[in-house]
Amino acid sequence: MITCDQAFDCMTDARRKDSPELAAHLADCPRCRQMAETLAPAVDLLTGPVPPWMSGEAVATRTAADTETVALAVRSAQRLGRPRTLLGTPLRRSLLASMGGALVGALAMALLLPAQKPSRPAAGEVCTWQNRSAAMVNDAKTLALSCVVCHIQDTK
Numbered sequence: 408m409i410t411c412d413q414a415f416d417c418m419t420d421a422r423r424k425d426s427p428e429l430a431a432h433l434a435d436c437p438r439c440r441q442m443a444e445t446l447a448p449a450v451d452l453l454t455g456p457v458p459p460w461m462s463g464e465a466v467a468t469r470t471a472a473d474t475e476t477v478a479l480a481v482r483s484a485q486r487l488g489r490p491r492t493l494l495g496t497p498l499r500r501s502l503l504a505s506m507g508g509a510l511v512g513a514l515a516m517a518l519l520l521p522a523q524k525p526s527r528p529a530a531g532e533v534c535t536w537q538n539r540s541a542a543m544v545n546d547a548k549t550l551a552l553s554c555v556v557c558h559i560q561d562t563k
Contacts, residue, residue, distance in 0.1 A: 408431065409428050409432050411438070411439055414433070414436070414439045418439075418446055419446070419450060424450065
């Protein structure tokens with residue numbers, strides 16, 4: 408007769424799970440019989456055939472894919488290891504240079520072109536300062552320029 412511990416070992420061993428000693432112990436021990444019923448699905452999984460993903464054949468077929476994966480990883484690491492240039496490709500450099508030139512040209516035109524002088528009001532118009540609603544609409548610079556144009560005579 409075997410003990411309960413030995414019965415458990417027999418239940419979990421694929422070679423001894425059908426032994427006559429285990430059957431005799433399970434007939435006499437209700438606790439081990441209940442444990443055998445509870446463990447039966449798990450024991451079948453453990454002692455059943457090996458799934459293909461765990462076999463050596465699956466590992467052998469994956470080696471070709473693994474070498475491709477390693478080569479891809481090496482190429483990616485080499486690409487990441489290269490120092491990046493500040494401006495990148497020649498196309499990017501030429502685009503940045505043309506955008507910079509356009510910006511410099513626009514700034515030069517804005518600074519070098521003379522500001523447009525305000526024109527004198529027509530003969531029948533009222534002075535901007537006397538027309539309070541117009542004075543509120545205009546900003547201070549425009550208001551001052553309109554006063555200079557109207558009230559200070561040209562010295563020419």
